[in-house]
Amino acid sequence: DVQLLESGGGLVQPGGSLRLSCAASGFSFSHFAMTWVRQAPGKGLEWVSAINSRGQTTYYAESVKGRFTVSSDISKSTLVLQMNSLRADDTAIYYCAKEGGSWGHIDSWGQGTLVTVSS
Amino acid sequence: DIQMTQSPTSLSASVGDRVSFTCRASQNINNYLNWYQQKPGKAPQVLIYATSSLESGVPSRFSGSGSGTDFTLTINSLQPEDLATYYCQQSFRTPYTFGQGTKVEIK
Numbered sequence: 001d002v003q004l005l006e007s008g009g010g011l012v013q014p015g016g017s018l019r020l021s022c023a024a025s026g027f028s029f030s031h032f033a034m035t036w037v038r039q040a041p042g043k044g045l046e047w048v049s050a051i052n053s054r055g056q057t058t059y060y061a062e063s064v065k066g067r068f069t070v071s072s073d074i075s076k077s078t079l080v081l082q083m084n085s086l087r088a089d090d091t092a093i094y095y096c097a098k099e100g101g102s103w104g105h106i107d108s109w110g111q112g113t114l115v116t117v118s119s
Numbered sequence: 120d121i122q123m124t125q126s127p128t129s130l131s132a133s134v135g136d137r138v139s140f141t142c143r144a145s146q147n148i149n150n151y152l153n154w155y156q157q158k159p160g161k162a163p164q165v166l167i168y169a170t171s172s173l174e175s176g177v178p179s180r181f182s183g184s185g186s187g188t189d190f191t192l193t194i195n196s197l198q199p200e201d202l203a204t205y206y207c208q209q210s211f212r213t214p215y216t217f218g219q220g221t222k223v224e225i226k
Contacts, residue, residue: 035215037163045155045163045206045217059213062120095162104210105153105168112162 002026002108004096009113016086016117022079022096022110029077030054033099035106036070036081038092038115048094049081064090086117121145121209125218132197133226139193140221142185142207151211152190154183157220158203166205167192199225 008020022034036048048068050059055072069082079096093112100107122145132138142152150170155163165174167183170190180195194201202225207218 037217044204044220045157045208047208047215047217050213050215061214100165100168103153103169103172104151104215105165105208106155106163107165107168107174109162109164 002098004098004108004110006094006096006110006113009094009115011116011118012086013119014087014117017082017084018086018115020081020083020094020096020113020115022081024077024079024096024098027098027108029072030074032101033104034072034079035097035099036079037095037097037106037109038090039095039112040089040092043092046092050099051079083115086115088117091115091117120214121148121212121216123207123209123216123218125205125207125221127221128219129222129224131224131226134197134199136197137193137195138197138223139191140205142190142192142218144188144190144209147187148209148211150186151209152183152185153208153210154181154192155206155208156201156203157206163206194223197223197225201225 003025005023035050049070067085095112096110097106098108154167157163171183204220
C-alpha cells in the first residue's frame, strides 16, 4: 500500500523558515510526480507545488513562488518542501500527495502536517 | 492561472436523493478535470479523474461528466457516509487549481 508520511510542521514566527519532509513507500517513487497541497483552517484546498518524477522540473503556485522550494531525493524516496519568508497566510495543513499518472490527478495523500505562522 | 468555480457552495439532501453539482473552468481544460471528496478531519480522496473515470474502489453511485469548461459530479442515491466537501481540480496546466468546494449535508 502507498504510504506518505509528512513531518516537520510546527510553530514558526513570521519571516522564519521551515522544512517539510515526506517519506514515501509502497510504490516506485521515481515513476511518479509528487505534489504539495495545503489547506488553511476552515478553508478549501490550495495546490502549492509539484515536482516531476525525475526530480528535475518544479512548479509553484504564484503565492509561494520565490519563497518555497520543492525537491526530491529519489534514493531515499523522500519529498521535501523548504519554506522561507513565511507569512501568517501560510498557516495551513500541508499535504504530501502522489500523482496518479498522465492525467495529473492525485491518487494518494498523506495525513498532513500543520504549519502555524504566528508571533 | 485557470480559475475553477463550483456551485452551489453547499446543499442539503435526503438519503436516497440524486444530487449533482457543477464546476466551471475559466478556459478549456480538455477533460483534465478531477473530483475529490474530503470528509471532516480527513485528507481528501479522489473519486473521479479525467472527467468521468471512476477511481478504483469508489462506489459506482458516483459519476462525472462534462467537457470543455463545464463539468458535473453526480451522486446517485445519496448515502449518510457521503457527508463531505467535494472539490474539483483541473490538471491541464500548472498551477493545478482547485475549486472552492461544495459542502454536502444530509437532511
